[in-house]
Amino acid sequence: MDSARATASQAFAAFFTSLTLADVPTAAQHRAKLHLLDTLGAGTVGSASNEAQISRKALGHAHGRAQADKAAPVWGTPASVPPLQAAFVNGVAAHAFELDDSSGCDHSGAVVVPAALAATALASQPVPGERLILAIIAGYELGRRVESALGGYDAVNDAGWHSTGVCGTFAAAAASSLILGLNAQQMTSAIGLAGSFTGGTWAFMSDGTMSKRLHVGRAAEAGLNSAALALAGFTGPSDIFSARWGSFLALYGAQEANETELYSDLGGKWLVEEASIKPYASCRSTHSAIDALLHLKKDHKLVPDAIDEITVRTSPLIFDMCGGRDTSSLVAAQLSMPFALATALIRDSVGLKDVAIEGRSDPAIVPLMERIRIEVDSTQHGGAAEPHLEVRTNGRAYQRQASVARGAATNRLSDKETVAKFRDLAGTRLDDDAAELLVNEIRTLELCPDTRALQALLQTTSEPDLIH
Numbered sequence: 058m059d060s061a062r063a064t065a066s067q068a069f070a071a072f073f074t075s076l077t078l079a080d081v082p083t084a085a086q087h088r089a090k091l092h093l094l095d096t097l098g099a100g101t102v103g104s105a106s107n108e109a110q111i112s113r114k115a116l117g118h119a120h121g122r123a124q125a126d127k128a129a130p131v132w133g134t135p136a137s138v139p140p141l142q143a144a145f146v147n148g149v150a151a152h153a154f155e156l157d158d159s160s161g162c163d164h165s166g167a168v169v170v171p172a173a174l175a176a177t178a179l180a181s182q183p184v185p186g187e188r189l190i191l192a193i194i195a196g197y198e199l200g201r202r203v204e205s206a207l208g209g210y211d212a213v214n215d216a217g218w219h220s221t222g223v224c225g226t227f228a229a230a231a232a233s234s235l236i237l238g239l240n241a242q243q244m245t246s247a248i249g250l251a252g253s254f255t256g257g258t259w260a261f262m263s264d265g266t267m268s269k270r271l272h273v274g275r276a277a278e279a280g281l282n283s284a285a286l287a288l289a290g291f292t293g294p295s296d297i298f299s300a301r302w303g304s305f306l307a308l309y310g311a312q313e314a315n316e317t318e319l320y321s322d323l324g325g326k327w328l329v330e331e332a333s334i335k336p337y338a339s340c341r342s343t344h345s346a347i348d349a350l351l352h353l354k355k356d357h358k359l360v361p362d363a364i365d366e367i368t369v370r371t372s373p374l375i376f377d378m379c380g381g382r383d384t385s386s387l388v389a390a391q392l393s394m395p396f397a398l399a400t401a402l403i404r405d406s407v408g409l410k411d412v413a414i415e416g417r418s419d420p421a422i423v424p425l426m427e428r429i430r431i432e433v434d435s436t437q438h439g440g441a442a443e444p445h446l447e448v449r450t451n452g453r454a455y456q457r458q459a460s461v462a463r464g465a466a467t468n469r470l471s472d473k474e475t476v477a478k479f480r481d482l483a484g485t486r487l488d489d490d491a492a493e494l495l496v497n498e499i500r501t502l503e504l505c506p507d508t509r510a511l512q513a514l515l516q517t518t519s520e521p522d523l524i525h
């Protein structure tokens with residue numbers, strides 16, 4: 058990529074607006090479909106979250122009702138709302154139970170998919186499935202590249218920024234731009250405008266509050282907002298990433314920033330293939346330890362009541378992010394390694410019912426959490442570190458080094474497992490016929506003439522009961 062003749066935004070806009078399915082390997086197209094399906098499952102069940110329901114109520118009062126021909130569905134509910142509101146609420150819902158994908162910007166699916174589908178309500182013509190696939194691929198591509206150019210997930214989060222809020226707006230802007238049919242000049246502006254909507258810090262860690270979910274919903278909404286403004290003629294800076302004054306990379310990445318990572322092998326590797334699909338309803342950084350503990354339990358027939366102590370040695374970042382023991386809120390519990398491991402040991406998984414208030418109030422959980430110690434291992438680094446576990450029980454010690462977590466790009470869930478996860482989550486709100494039709498439609502998405510019809514399958518006739 059010759060960045061001397063074009064800014065990064067211009068180069069991306071030229072690349073994405075000329076992209077066709079023939080340019081994208083079948084494997085990347087397939088991954089885009091799976092991540093679309095996975096996000097729809099997470100967002101549909103997420104409609105029952107407290108955060109999604111509060112968002113609907115608050116924004117409903119603020120935004121009012123949508124025009125009938127410009128309304129976008131709120132997944133898992135009977136409601137249709139203005140597109141910007143739908144992008145926000147569905148983004149919040151998709152992330153609300155920590156069941157959405159990761160290893161993108163970080164949570165690309167919950168940013169890209171709500172924005173892209175909401176954008177179809179603003180499109181002047183039907184949006185075929187082929188264009189939706191390209192929009193998803195573009196969103197995953199740009200969001201991950203921005204994160205990499207800032208130094209990667211660990212560098213962004215070590216600085217106190219939540220990478221999804223910082224990088225996700227660009228992902229949503231790219232996806233929305235393709236759905237709305239922006240030309241290269243307009244998309245350059247949309248990318249530039251997206252840089253003015255970014256942010257989100259890890260301050261919620263101190264008290265387990267809901268702002269983590271806001272970062273995702275806001276990124277989805279802001280990306281769509283950026284594309285809609287650009288389409289209407291609102292201009293944004295053509296050089297948002299490396300402008301002499303106000304460079305996005307310098308502001309968020311400082312010494313870690315590396316602009317060449319924006320372009321690295323663009324069109325050669327497809328970053329949707331590097332995203333992961335989560336099997337557990339907890340922070341991704343707890344997953345490899347969960348896997349390791351479940352292996353130990355199976356291999357040595359561990360009995361939770363007989364456990365004397367579990368010691369987990371992990372990276373400083375995971376220790377800081379997941380070492381807490383607060384289970385008073387859903388957010389806090391899902392970020393707690395001791396809670397995740399105690400739950401997995403007792404229930405053999407960490408599912409939605411396990412992190413909901415009934416599950417995390419189980420009187421057997423806290424005594425086991427008290428026997429789990431998290432220690433810093435200075436030889437491990439980052440949020441994807443693979444911890445070392447030692448379990449002491451009945452006078453014996455069993456050890457296991459965690460490996461790459463299930464669902465990662467190098468240890469993927471099978472397609473069958475991913476579809477089963479969708480059916481399980483979507484089945485909390487959709488009838489079996491609708492869920493199965495969605496699976497089949499997404500399998501052959503490139504043949505769909507109008508993706509707005511697809512979204513009708515996500516609506517229900519009743520409101521969800523609250524899960525918190």
